[in-house]
Amino acid sequence: MIRYTLVRGVLLIAGLLVSSALIFLTLRVFPGDVAQLIAGTQASPSEVDALREALGLNRPLLAQYTDWIGGIFRGDLGTSLLSGASVGEELLLKAQVTVPLGIMSLVIAILIAVPFGILAALLRGRRGGTALSIGAQALAAVPVVWAGMMLVVVFSVWLGWLPPQGFPRTGWSTPGRAIESLLLPALTIGIVEGAMLMRFVRSATLQAAGQDFVRTAAAKGLTRTRALIQHGIPAVGLSIITVLGLQVAGIIVGSVVIEQLFTLPGIGRMLVADVGTRDLVKVQSELLVLTGFVLVVGFLVDLLHRTIDPRQREAA
Amino acid sequence: MFRRTRRLALISALAATAVVLSACSGTREQEPSAPTGTPDPDATLNVGLVLEPTNLDIRHTSGAALEQILIDNIYEGLVTRTQQNEIEGRLASDYEVSEDGLTYIFTLNEGIAFHDGTALTSADVVASYETVRTDATVQGNAEFASVASVSAPDATTVQIVLTAPNQNFLFVLTGPAGLVFKKGDTTDLKSAENGTGPFTLTRWNKGSSITFARNDTYWGEPTGVAEVAFQYIPDFTAGVNAALAGDVDVLTAVDPNLAPQLEDSGDFTLTKGRTTDKATLAFNNKKAPLDDVRVREALRLAIDHDALIEAVGAGTPLYGPIPELDPGYEDLSDVVSYDPVKAEELLAEAGQEDLELTLTIPSFYGTTVPKVLISDFKEVGVALEVDSVEFPSWLEDVYTNKDYDLSFVLHVEPRDFGNFADPDYYFGYDNAEVQELYAQAQAEVDPDASAELLAEAARIVSEDHPVDWLYNGETITAVSPVVSGFPEDSINSRINLAGVTVSAEN
Numbered sequence: 001m002i003r004y005t006l007v008r009g010v011l012l013i014a015g016l017l018v019s020s021a022l023i024f025l026t027l028r029v030f031p032g033d034v035a036q037l038i039a040g041t042q043a044s045p046s047e048v049d050a051l052r053e054a055l056g057l058n059r060p061l062l063a064q065y066t067d068w069i070g071g072i073f074r075g076d077l078g079t080s081l082l083s084g085a086s087v088g089e090e091l092l093l094k095a096q097v098t099v100p101l102g103i104m105s106l107v108i109a110i111l112i113a114v115p116f117g118i119l120a121a122l123l124r125g126r127r128g129g130t131a132l133s134i135g136a137q138a139l140a141a142v143p144v145v146w147a148g149m150m151l152v153v154v155f156s157v158w159l160g161w162l163p164p165q166g167f168p169r170t171g172w173s174t175p176g177r178a179i180e181s182l183l184l185p186a187l188t189i190g191i192v193e194g195a196m197l198m199r200f201v202r203s204a205t206l207q208a209a210g211q212d213f214v215r216t217a218a219a220k221g222l223t224r225t226r227a228l229i230q231h232g233i234p235a236v237g238l239s240i241i242t243v244l245g246l247q248v249a250g251i252i253v254g255s256v257v258i259e260q261l262f263t264l265p266g267i268g269r270m271l272v273a274d275v276g277t278r279d280l281v282k283v284q285s286e287l288l289v290l291t292g293f294v295l296v297v298g299f300l301v302d303l304l305h306r307t308i309d310p311r312q313r314e315a316a
Numbered sequence: 317m318f319r320r321t322r323r324l325a326l327i328s329a330l331a332a333t334a335v336v337l338s339a340c341s342g343t344r345e346q347e348p349s350a351p352t353g354t355p356d357p358d359a360t361l362n363v364g365l366v367l368e369p370t371n372l373d374i375r376h377t378s379g380a381a382l383e384q385i386l387i388d389n390i391y392e393g394l395v396t397r398t399q400q401n402e403i404e405g406r407l408a409s410d411y412e413v414s415e416d417g418l419t420y421i422f423t424l425n426e427g428i429a430f431h432d433g434t435a436l437t438s439a440d441v442v443a444s445y446e447t448v449r450t451d452a453t454v455q456g457n458a459e460f461a462s463v464a465s466v467s468a469p470d471a472t473t474v475q476i477v478l479t480a481p482n483q484n485f486l487f488v489l490t491g492p493a494g495l496v497f498k499k500g501d502t503t504d505l506k507s508a509e510n511g512t513g514p515f516t517l518t519r520w521n522k523g524s525s526i527t528f529a530r531n532d533t534y535w536g537e538p539t540g541v542a543e544v545a546f547q548y549i550p551d552f553t554a555g556v557n558a559a560l561a562g563d564v565d566v567l568t569a570v571d572p573n574l575a576p577q578l579e580d581s582g583d584f585t586l587t588k589g590r591t592t593d594k595a596t597l598a599f600n601n602k603k604a605p606l607d608d609v610r611v612r613e614a615l616r617l618a619i620d621h622d623a624l625i626e627a628v629g630a631g632t633p634l635y636g637p638i639p640e641l642d643p644g645y646e647d648l649s650d651v652v653s654y655d656p657v658k659a660e661e662l663l664a665e666a667g668q669e670d671l672e673l674t675l676t677i678p679s680f681y682g683t684t685v686p687k688v689l690i691s692d693f694k695e696v697g698v699a700l701e702v703d704s705v706e707f708p709s710w711l712e713d714v715y716t717n718k719d720y721d722l723s724f725v726l727h728v729e730p731r732d733f734g735n736f737a738d739p740d741y742y743f744g745y746d747n748a749e750v751q752e753l754y755a756q757a758q759a760e761v762d763p764d765a766s767a768e769l770l771a772e773a774a775r776i777v778s779e780d781h782p783v784d785w786l787y788n789g790e791t792i793t794a795v796s797p798v799v800s801g802f803p804e805d806s807i808n809s810r811i812n813l814a815g816v817t818v819s820a821e822n
Contacts, residue, residue, distance in 0.1 A: 041725070046452070
């Protein structure tokens with residue numbers, strides 16, 4: 001187990017380094033730069049170049065990369081070319097919106113996926129089960145943007161229960177209002193992600209139903225359903241943990257779109273805005289943090305999986 | 317092929333599901349909305365805006381988003397401009413220009429202080445303007461090229477001497493170049509401020525809002541509201557929803573197609589304001605076949621401007637480089653009309669019956685204009701392909717590298733006729749006569765005579781068809797009845813909040 005953890009840890013760090021180089025190079029392919037944007041449409045080429053020099057954009061790429069990575073190793077994510085603000089501080093500020101949004105979305109997704117997924121498995125071959133499966137297929141295929149718009153139309157425009165956009169300026173000092181403004185966005189991501197997860201839960205449940213230990217339990221006199229619920233579901237929980245890593249990535253992508261739609265001042269919207277203004281130092285740090293987050297979640301899920309699952313431990 | 321951005325697809329989807337609504341009436345609201353109660357001096361005004369500044373350093377960063385909220389509210393210059401683009405004193409109680417147009421003498425108002433409490437003297441003005449003159453990274457450096465010296469004969473007088481008369485100089489001083497900063501200030505202007513204006517910056521939550529508070533020690537009239545919160549809502553639909561939900565008292569830059577929703581709610585009065593926004597369809601004058609004036613004229617004749625304005629939902633026709641709010645404006649509608657038949661004849665004459673062109677357009681301008689252009693050009697046998705790009709890509713490809721056929725952007729700067737007198741500008745338009753007239757207009761001391769020279773040059777430009785002015789933008793603002801005194805014109809470049817009041821809601 002210790003050896004496995006070490007190997008997995010080395011792989012994680014190597015993955016992050018490769019990601020950092022990829023992120024840095026990919027971003028340099030974008031046309032246009034921040035100096036042009038600051039200078040505007042009345043500036044002469046010489047003015048733009050003076051600005052480029054002042055911002056350090058004329059330095060060799062390798063020097064720019066090593067500066068950035070060196071900073072990362074010292075725990076410094078750099079400063080924004082445009083606002084001069086510390087990227088780390090701004091990420092923390094925006095995380096106050098995105099992290100709660102992600103957690104709420106994940107909880108909603110699980111609340112939808114687990115009961116309905118198991119139900120769909122239990123009702124397999126009957127009309128209700130088929131309807132549930134088709135419903136999940138359809139919901140999983142809905143574009144997040146469209147789902148969000150429909151929810152706004154229903155809950156804000158018609159019913160007037162929830163705010164259609166924005167985040168209170170007072171932030172978490174007014175927790176009620178903060179949660180209220182995150183509900184619709186979280187519901188949007190939660191429904192779409194939950195529908196995907198539900199299909200997974202259904203197939204994992206069916207797979208568990210076919211496992212030897214469930215069949216054994218059934219042979220001992222439990223009904224099939226009871227056997228499944230008592231012995232199969234824990235195994236399903238294990239499989240869900242594995243998929244959660246993927247879900248987290250899905251939720252991050254979802255939050256980028258949703259934060260745009262609902263004008264939430266979170267990491268996703270900041271990322272889109274920073275790409276739009278070519279604030280590359282900031283973008284590369286933001287992307288690295290997000291990538292790192294997904295990789296670390298994957299790493300933890302793997303470790304957890306090995307710890308919980310008796311079969312995997314024996315294999316090691 | 318045409319690529320639609322997600323957000324625009326979203327807006328059109330909403331528009332499609334909404335009831336078909338009539339367009340805004342074209343009449344301008346002349347009277348301000350009557351306040352419903354007594355002004356509340358402790359009120360907070362919530363304003364919804366679209367474009368957020370990237371930082372607050374107005375000295376080094378261009379953009380209407382900064383000027384709009386910072387000038388006259390946080391920072392002040394010696395002079396300022398009214399909604400109608402007329403120049404008036406601000407920090408200067410009065411100013412004189414010598415007969416020869418070379419010497420400007422400004423007298424400062426009394427009791428002016430920076431937000432940190434330091435009194436402002438003429439030395440601060442001199443230091444600020446010297447920086448603009450000598451530092452190429454500061455906004456307005458190019459416009460200060462004709463400044464010979466800036467000096468302070470005494471603590472309340474500033475004297476500026478030019479090397480040559482410059483009719484535009486005072487107007488330049490109403491922009492970022494003319495703002496006065498504290499001499500030797502160490503404030504980080506990107507995220508903080510130390511201006512002299514009637515408001516102070518209290519908080520900037522990036523990606524969300526900027527908050528101002530009344531400056532109680534302001535040297536002039538105190539403001540009508542205690543606090544102003546600018547909320548940035550980039551999505552037009554979300555902005556309208558925010559207004560309908562009561563999150564904002566004023567919504568600026570309302571999408572014309574969504575305006576009826578606000579009007580029908582009964583909670584807002586809509587105003588249509590004039591701007592100097594010129595929706596510019598640029599032709600690459602240096603690239604064949606657009607270097608042929610017949611082709612350029614044909615393209616202009618092919619566009620049904622009235623129908624295009626109707627599709628956009630707001631705006632007025634513009635047939636030359638100078639909009640109504642700028643000096644030198646005259647109606648040039650006699651230069652070009654809507655005449656597809658003549659357009660086809662001209663194209664045939666130029667041997668361009670099967671013309672294929674590409675339009676490069678920043679994606680945030682939406683799909684309405686490209687759609688109209690595609691169908692109008694198709695009528696005369698021109699196939700238009702649309703390349704929708706991010707704004708930085710437009711800056712690189714079109715503005716800097718001049719690698720394009722047709723381009724569309726809104727040129728919002730007032731008095732930017734000089735772009736047509738600059739052969740290196742991305743239009744690639746090079747006419748010695750226009751350059752000469754423009755130089756004369758700049759050097760002309762008498763404003764009326766200068767405007768006449770500009771008008772003459774503008775007519776020549778329009779007759780050369782270097783670009784087509786699709787329309788002169790109008791800005792729609794939705795104002796709640798509790799708000800009075802909110803500006804209407806030119807608010808995309810200035811939102812002067814000094815006279816705005818919010819009445820207590822009963």
